[in-house]
Amino acid sequence: MTGKGPDVFSDIADRYDRVNRILSLGRDRAWRQRALEFLPQGRVLDLGAGTGAVNVDMGERTLIAADPSLPMLSRNDSPARLAAFGERLPLADSVLDGVFSAFVFRNLTSVPETLAEIHRVLRPGASAVIVDLTRPIGKMKQGLHRMGSAVFVPLVGRLAGAPSEYRYLNVSLDKLPSPELLFAGGPLALDHTWRMGPLGFVYGAVLKRGR
Numbered sequence: 197m198t199g200k201g202p203d204v205f206s207d208i209a210d211r212y213d214r215v216n217r218i219l220s221l222g223r224d225r226a227w228r229q230r231a232l233e234f235l236p237q238g239r240v241l242d243l244g245a246g247t248g249a250v251n252v253d254m255g256e257r258t259l260i261a262a263d264p265s266l267p268m269l270s271r272n273d274s275p276a277r278l279a280a281f282g283e284r285l286p287l288a289d290s291v292l293d294g295v296f297s298a299f300v301f302r303n304l305t306s307v308p309e310t311l312a313e314i315h316r317v318l319r320p321g322a323s324a325v326i327v328d329l330t331r332p333i334g335k336m337k338q339g340l341h342r343m344g345s346a347v348f349v350p351l352v353g354r355l356a357g358a359p360s361e362y363r364y365l366n367v368s369l370d371k372l373p374s375p376e377l378l379f380a381g382g383p384l385a386l387d388h389t390w391r392m393g394p395l396g397f398v399y400g401a402v403l404k405r406g407r
């Protein structure tokens with residue numbers, strides 16, 4: 197769950213899943229699973245798919261995994277894989293029933309460009325489901341979370357042999373505004389959001405393309 201563009205993920209691809217599990221206290225799969233409840237069946241894109249941690253829970257859906265980091269993507273067992281950035285998807289217009297993206301949005305070069313691309317490739321009426329990390333709601337919880345993550349995240353990163361990469365994760369938590377602000381006024385309508393994890397520092401968001 198670090199954040200700094202694809203290069204940093206290429207450097208830690210062999211340790212990514214293990215460290216992710218530790219940092220999320222074993223909850224990352226449950227956070228993705230909750231979001232999958234809102235992902236339509238049919239042909240779906242996993243944007244920033246990484247090593248394919250969600251593949252096992254995709255069920256009957258036809259999955260396309262996209263990620264710009266080849267070391268991450270090479271560990272992904274999806275039969276359909278695209279080396280691609282969210283800002284420029286090599287897909288035709290209106291071909292997908294859903295887009296899923298977990299722990300990616302803080303790493304994007306451009307959220308508006310990526311949202312425009314997601315809107316373009318979704319069929320009218322289709323949905324995107326986003327999961328990512330942010331800060332909790334409320335000054336007190338934010339302060340507590342800032343203190344906790346400033347200690348815990350770099351410590352786990354040091355133990356994993358990737359101190360600078362995981363130091364960046366802490367910084368990236370403050371990079372974007374809350375999901376309600378981030379997705380307001382974009383090309384996709386924000387249907388609803390929810391919070392998960394300690395103090396609510398993980399969010400889920402469902403976005404819909406108009407008909």
Ligand SMILES: C[S@@+](CC[C@H](N)C(=O)[O-])C[C@H]1O[C@@H](n2cnc3c(N)ncnc32)[C@H](O)[C@@H]1O
Binds near residue numbers: 199202
């Ligand atoms: C924290 S990992 C998440 C991987 C996976 N989604 C998961 O849930 O474990 C973030 C992924 O986003 C990818 N990424 C970085 N910049 C991206 C971009 N502009 N467009 C799409 N994916 C990007 C990285 O290469 C990395 O694999």
